Amino acid sequence: MRRTLSLFNTLTRRIEPVVPVLAGQVSLYTCGPTVYNYAHIGNLRTFLFQDLLKRTLRAAGHEVRHCMNITDVEDKIIRDSQGTLPADATNEARHGAMKALTDRFTAIFLEDLDTLRVQQADFLPKATAYVPHMIRLIQDLEAKGLAYVREGSVYYRIAGLPQYGCLAHLDREGMQMGASVDADEYERDSATDFVLWKATKPGEPWWDSPWGPGRPGWHIECSAMGMELLGDRIDIHSGGVDLIFPHHENEIAQSEGCLGHRWVNHWVHGEFLMVEGQKMAKSLGNFFTLRDLVAKGVDPIALRYAIQSNHYRKVLNFSFEGLRAAENALKRIRAFRKRMEGEGAAGGGPWKEAIDPRVRLERAREAFWAAMADDLNTPEALASIFTLINDLNAQDDHAALTREERDATLAFLDEANDMFAAWPREEASLDAAVEALIEARKAAKFAKDWALADRVRDQLRAMGIVLEDRKDGSTGWRRG
Numbered sequence: 414m415r416r417t418l419s420l421f422n423t424l425t426r427r428i429e430p431v432v433p434v435l436a437g438q439v440s441l442y443t444c445g446p447t448v449y450n451y452a453h454i455g456n457l458r459t460f461l462f463q464d465l466l467k468r469t470l471r472a473a474g475h476e477v478r479h480c481m482n483i484t485d486v487e488d489k490i491i492r493d494s495q496g497t498l499p500a501d502a503t504n505e506a507r508h509g510a511m512k513a514l515t516d517r518f519t520a521i522f523l524e525d526l527d528t529l530r531v532q533q534a535d536f537l538p539k540a541t542a543y544v545p546h547m548i549r550l551i552q553d554l555e556a557k558g559l560a561y562v563r564e565g566s567v568y569y570r571i572a573g574l575p576q577y578g579c580l581a582h583l584d585r586e587g588m589q590m591g592a593s594v595d596a597d598e599y600e601r602d603s604a605t606d607f608v609l610w611k612a613t614k615p616g617e618p619w620w621d622s623p624w625g626p627g628r629p630g631w632h633i634e635c636s637a638m639g640m641e642l643l644g645d646r647i648d649i650h651s652g653g654v655d656l657i658f659p660h661h662e663n664e665i666a667q668s669e670g671c672l673g674h675r676w677v678n679h680w681v682h683g684e685f686l687m688v689e690g691q692k693m694a695k696s697l698g699n700f701f702t703l704r705d706l707v708a709k710g711v712d713p714i715a716l717r718y719a720i721q722s723n724h725y726r727k728v729l730n731f732s733f734e735g736l737r738a739a740e741n742a743l744k745r746i747r748a749f750r751k752r753m754e755g756e757g758a759a760g761g762g763p764w765k766e767a768i769d770p771r772v773r774l775e776r777a778r779e780a781f782w783a784a785m786a787d788d789l790n791t792p793e794a795l796a797s798i799f800t801l802i803n804d805l806n807a808q809d810d811h812a813a814l815t816r817e818e819r820d821a822t823l824a825f826l827d828e829a830n831d832m833f834a835a836w837p838r839e840e841a842s843l844d845a846a847v848e849a850l851i852e853a854r855k856a857a858k859f860a861k862d863w864a865l866a867d868r869v870r871d872q873l874r875a876m877g878i879v880l881e882d883r884k885d886g887s888t889g890w891r892r893g
């Protein structure tokens with residue numbers, strides 16, 4: 414069975430069903446990172462929300478073709494990669510220095526996504542590999558009268574496109590039609606003709622073009638790569654809310670100016686991660702990277718859960734209490750999973766009412782999907798899991814669930830885990846393996862075989878497990 418998801422569409426400002434152009438096949442474009450430094454967990458919030466979206470579409474029975482670009486040429490990249498080169502460095506050397514920086518941070522970024530169990534995109538194009546496509550697109554806009562050249566740079570003529578401003582819901586009256594800016598980022602109250610191609614400046618890497626040496630502006634890359642890899646009609650395009658204007662507005666102008674029809678049906682934007690009321694941003698210096706948190710002992714999957722358990726369209730304030738709450742919630746789900754994997758023992762204690770586990774399970778599953786299909790309402794979807802845990806634990810305390818009931822419950826947990834990726838089956842078996850090794854070490858210590866006890870500790874360390882010997886003689890553990 415294929416389920417229909419509804420998502421808030423920034424274009425119409427309504428929650429609308431996702432109806433793919435090709436039934437059962439969703440094309441998804443997400444704006445990727447600018448790779449000049451470590452991603453901060455604000456950036457990662459956006460990628461985690463998009464991972465949840467993609468996994469939910471897949472779990473709902475759709476095929477998803479996902480493209481995420483890597484921005485590997487841009488003002489900040491140039492600023493940070495060219496500093497050590499002499500003024501007379503060749504263009505080749507300049508490109509080489511830029512590539513060295515972006516290759517390094519692309520690898521780090523992909524590692525971070527892996528750590529967070531974010532599934533890789535089907536297409537991961539680098540902007541620098543698509544410069545000829547961008548040039549062709551700009552030429553096409555020029556031919557259509559939507560672009561003009563000034564001193565070796567090319568600008569988009571926003572007055573030429575009636576729908577300019579439709580995504581950010583701009584007031585066309587207030588726009589400065591005809592004025593042109595070179596900056597890639599600017600505020601919505603200064604909507605002006607924006608740059609498509611930048612004439613080269615001393616100290617910058619450049620490409621040859623019909624307008625002389627230069628480099629692409631930031632917005633053109635997503636239009637070129639999106640149209641090349643996903644086509645002329647894309648189902649969903651996504652980014653953080655800061656991309657609505659000018660980036661996505663300009664993408665619409667470029668692609669629709671060229672195509673002459675609607676390019677993207679659904680624009681989906683995730684809200685910010687904040688710190689003490691301010692957007693987490695590199696420029697504000699108030700950010701954490703994933704690695705900062707892992708060094709403080711935070712389980713990356715707890716971060717994943719902390720972010721995904723909040724609704725993607727609500728501002729989320731980052732806090733360590735929030736992470737602790739996520740760890741506790743996960744412990745509860747994982748313990749329940751372990752309990753369902755076991756056989757249970759009829760305790761016969763008092764309980765409020767006899768329930769039919771199958772009915773409770775179906776109810777939870779329906780509530781879970783109704784919430785996920787309603788604009789990815791993760792808080793409600795997870796609440797249905799916790800209600801199920803309470804119900805079935807109480808029942809299992811009194812009269813053990815049958816093997817079939819336990820397996821059906823595990824199947825539902827697996828289904829939900831396909832989206833949240835925070836309580837997989839291996840986790841349970843890893844837990845069991847760790848417990849077994851801790852027992853083996855205890856036995857070795859009891860037998861005063863210190864060498865063996867140390868070897869077991871090393872083996873655990875290699876598995877990423879840190880042991881904590883407590884005063885009472887017991888041993889706790891955590892993922893290090």
Ligand code: AMP
Pocket residue numbers: 444445446447448454455456457458459652653654655656683684685686687692693694
């Ligand atoms: P960048 O690497 O700056 O191009 O940003 C990558 C993604 O992170 C974009 O989709 C941004 O919208 C998003 N982003 C940047 N800062 C934040 C934040 N504080 N919270 C959530 N998303 C963010």
Ligand code: ZN
Pocket residue numbers: 443444445635660664
């Ligand atoms: Zn983009």
